Amino acid sequence: MHVGLVVYGELDGRSGGYRYDLELTRGLRAAGDEVTVVSLPERPYRKRLRDNVTSARRLRDLDVDVVLQDELCHPSLAAVNARLDDEVPVVSVVHHLNSVENHPPWRQHLRQTIETRYLRSVDAFVFNSETTRASVAAVADADPHVVAYPAGNRFSSHGAPLGDDEIRSRAVEGPLRVVAVGNLEPRKNIDGLLRALARLSGEWRLTVVGAPVDTAYEQSLHSLADELGVSDWVTFTGRLSDSDLATILRQSHLFALPSHYEGFGIAALEAMGFGLPALVSSAGGASELVTHRVDGFLVDPVDTASITDAVAPLCRNRRRLVTHSLAARDRFVEHETWDEMAQTVRSFLTTVVDHGG
Structure with missing residues (x-):
């Protein structure tokens, strides 16, 4: 099978959807498929709309069995798919919808209109969670589709999953060490996390990893960290190599990223492999990964008190931390691998190609 994959920028190991696309490409190629990557220019949303003409030209020139499009590219593709060969099915990989993020009302309406037009132009879908499937089904026909959950096993060569003894011994060490992993943008709600941690009476440290x-x-x-008087307790590292990130995860106690919305939460799953309970938002697909007060915590991203209340007992009671940590590690072990995700998607693509979309 020859697959054309449309993405923004380079296909690399960035977090979230980029990691998903990279691992899917690796899995398809390992199965003997040919994957041609079509890289569209990354630029501000309005400028992406201008790329529909050049995108159509580039996709018409593809000689493939199926076109796989990262839904993130929808501004550059909203008027493209109707111009393509009807015999080549177009499948969209949806991580989360841009139009469900917080935007001013006029921008929200415009982006939803553009995104909905794109969603209605494709033949089939790959979803990263049931939550993402439901969000698409609210505005377009979401069938045929497959749900193929992201995995978190990219750190298998860096010690994940951690053993019981290391998790237990780490739990009693020093202040509560919290790590957040994600691009520094408003949707990730690092500001809400800072405000919540500043309310704690116990000692803590926060490391924020992300571009x-x-x-x-x-x-x-x-x-904000200066205003709250916690700047000495917070470290911003920027983007790190896998090896350096693995070291931080291995040394931490808790993963916390109460985003305003996540389609699933790959970074949380990766952290769970190191025995970190995941404090994540109840908005989005994280509830399909985290069981509240078992292997992590589901919190209202705009309620800083709920975030504080979830973290505070872990500062005081390290036995409770161990219990949650072991459960998080076990949840990671039970989860699908990237190879299994790729096999699920490949099987679905084969069916789509055989039936012509």
Whole structure:
């Protein structure tokens, strides 16, 4: 099978959907399929809309059995698919919808209109969670589809999953060490996390790992840490190599990223492999990964008190931390691997190709 994969920028190991696309490509190629990557330019949303003409030209020139499109590219593809060969099915890989994020009302309406037009132009879907499937089904026909959950086993060569003894011994060490992993942008709600941690009476440290994709937001976080008087307890590392990130995860006690919305939460799953309970938002697909008060915590991202209340007992009671940590590690072990995800998607693509979409 020859697959054309449409993405923004380079196909690399960035977090979230980029990691999903990379691992899927690796899995397809390992199974003997040919994958041709079509890289569209990354630019602001309005400029992406101008790329529909060049995108159509590039996709018409593809000689493939199926076109696989990362839904993130929808602004550059909203008017493209209707112009393509009807005999080549178009399958969209949906991580989460841009239009469910927080935007001013006029922008929300515009983006939902563009995104809905795109969603209605494809032949089939790959969803990263049932939550994402439901969000698409609310605005378009979501069939045929397959749900193929992301995996978290990229750190298998860096010690994940951790053993019981290491998890138990780590739990009693020093202040509660919290780690957040994600691009520095408002949707990730690092500001809400800072406000919640600042309310704690116990000692803690926060390490924030992620690229500063929104410079103004990054600067506001440093200002907020100063305002709250916790700047000495917070470290911003920027983006790290897998080896360096694995070291931080291995040394931490809790993963916390109460995003305003996540389609699933790959970073949380990766952290669970190191025995970190995952404090994540109840908004989005994290409830399909985390069982509240068992292997992590589901919190309202705008309720800082709920975040504080979830973290505070872990500062005081390290036995409780161990219980949650072991459960998080066990949840990771039970979860699908990237190879299994790729096999699920490949089987679905084969069916789509055989039936012509």
